[in-house]
Amino acid sequence: MKRFCLVIFLSAISLAATAREFPKNMISVEAGYNAAWMTSYGVKASAIPAFMVGLADQIRLTEKHPFYFETGLMFQGKGYAINGYEDSRTATYHLQIPLNIKYHIYLNDLVRLEPGAGLYYAAGIGGKLSYASTDIDVFKNGILSRHDIGWSCALDCGISRFFLGVAYEMGFLKVDRKDVVYGEESGKLGYRDLRNYVFSVRIGVCF
Numbered sequence: 063m064k065r066f067c068l069v070i071f072l073s074a075i076s077l078a079a080t081a082r083e084f085p086k087n088m089i090s091v092e093a094g095y096n097a098a099w100m101t102s103y104g105v106k107a108s109a110i111p112a113f114m115v116g117l118a119d120q121i122r123l124t125e126k127h128p129f130y131f132e133t134g135l136m137f138q139g140k141g142y143a144i145n146g147y148e149d150s151r152t153a154t155y156h157l158q159i160p161l162n163i164k165y166h167i168y169l170n171d172l173v174r175l176e177p178g179a180g181l182y183y184a185a186g187i188g189g190k191l192s193y194a195s196t197d198i199d200v201f202k203n204g205i206l207s208r209h210d211i212g213w214s215c216a217l218d219c220g221i222s223r224f225f226l227g228v229a230y231e232m233g234f235l236k237v238d239r240k241d242v243v244y245g246e247e248s249g250k251l252g253y254r255d256l257r258n259y260v261f262s263v264r265i266g267v268c269f
Contacts, residue, residue: 094264112139
């Protein structure tokens with residue numbers, strides 16, 4: 063997946079930009095579906111459905127080429143499920159700030175491709191772990207860290223003011239803090255070394 067994202071981005075910036083006037087600033091409202099999961103030491107996690115919604119701002123970096131810096135504020139649902147072995151489901155909710163570089167490829171006057179890649183910072187604002195008929199707040203009880211940093215890559219297809227896109231995110235940080243299922247002294251495989259992953263499909267409109 064990393065190589066795929068890198069190939070898309072490098073191929074895009076190698077294309078010469080056609081002579082046109084590029085927008086200086088593009089603000090967008092977007093929403094979409096997330097398939098979220100985590101990696102865990104010794105336990106296979108399954109994806110859970112979630113959603114995202116947010117506001118993004120693309121600021122043009124150069125006069126001659128359509129390179130843009132993108133930031134904004136997103137509400138992101140994340141988490142994971144364990145099936146078949148101490149079944150559990152963890153759903154978390156985050157406010158997320160993207161820090162991306164994007165490039166616009168104009169196929170014609172209406173259609174464009176927007177590959178991009180960068181970093182994100184996410185702050186957890188709520189979430190629960192459900193197992194054995196028990197619900198536990200993962201942030202208030204110190205099970206997961208509220209803070210996460212990672213990288214992302216995306217490819218959007220814009221048609222006039224509207225766009226449809228896909229994105230992939232991977233967290234850098236191990237967000238687990240306390241194993242309440244097995245305990246710190248347990249020799250069993252627990253919920254440890256957790257990292258966030260998200261694949262999303264989204265739609266939006268630009269202003």
